[in-house]
Amino acid sequence: MRVYGTEITLPLFLGTAQYPSPAILQDAILSSQCEVVTVSLRRETAGGTGARFWDMLRATGARILPNTAGCHSVQEAVTTAQMARELFATDWIKLEVIGHGDTLQPDVFALVEAARILATDGFKVFPYMNDDLIVGEKLLEAGCQVLMPWGAPIGSGQGLRNPDALRAMRAHFPDTPLIVDAGIGRPSDAVLAMELGMDAVLLNTAVARAGDPVGMARAMALAVETGRLGFAADPIDRRDMAVPSTPVLGLAELM
Amino acid sequence: MHITVNAKPHDISAETLAAALVELGFTSAAIATALNGQFVPVPAREATHLTAGDRLEVLAPMQGG
Secondary structure (H helix, E strand, O other): OEEEEEEEOEEEEEEOOOOOOOHHHHHHHHHHHHEEEEEEEEOOOOOHHHHHHHHHHHOOEEEEEEEOOOOOOOHHHHHHHHHHHHHHHEEEEEOOOOOOOOOOOOHHHHHHHHHHHHHHHHHHHEEEOOOOOOHHHHHHHHHOEEOOOOOOOOOOOOOOOOHHHHHHHHHHHHOOOEEEEEOOOHHHHHHHHHOOOOEEEOHHHHHOOOOOOOHHHHHHHHHHHHHHHHHHHOOOOOOOOOOOOOOOOOOOOOO | OOOEEEEEEEEEOOHHHHHHHHOOOOOOOOOOEEOOOOOHHHHHHOOOOOOOOEEEEEEEEEEEO
């Protein structure tokens, strides 16, 4: 996948929250060989733990994608993005503008407004969105060059609640990188997303909260590769009835 | 001067943002600042004067999804 001029080999973006320990997070990144990890900003605590976390992440060599998680307004998101750009020395920003506290679904109106402000200011915006085609069009008009539709609510692990909508997005935006962000629970969900023609999958909880996060990170890496190869190989259409795979011609009469 | 730092009240003698960060013990280079909801980049901290009642946010890298 090529996004904002950067070639990404493994179509897996990994979140860095909720791991049992920093060492397990580091092992998960390394075992999956994922090239992009998401991070956030929070109030600095006594002792400056943020700097240690930042040093550890840089040691993995992964590209950093800061987010605006927890922001509920355009101003919060824009200010957070500006702070992230300075802190992480990147103009990439995963733009989240949350609209509802229970579902964590995006406020798509504020999202488009914030995306326009940030893109105009030179940011490379990765918008966390729902799977609405028109919202996608508005985000592209605002300057986004990638779209990140949800698969299911953040952290729910429900997988892809509406594969048809993602299929429609693929058809409607054939040349735009599409990354499923949120909702992935199992490797099979990641396979399905990639088989639908998505360009990548972004996930966090599915790996971080698994019994073996390092093993799950590796499983997810294999899953996205499997799904991508499957999509590229043009799967057969489903049929309602059986069709024999063994040739019927030449079948002996033995009754 | 009374200001709010990361949602907690503080009484500081510093008059600029740069001096306030030193006084408050934010010595890490890995921080970003916002004053009253507006981002203040590192080069502007020295010239940014504080006023009583200001709300200062000091953020650092954190795990995120």
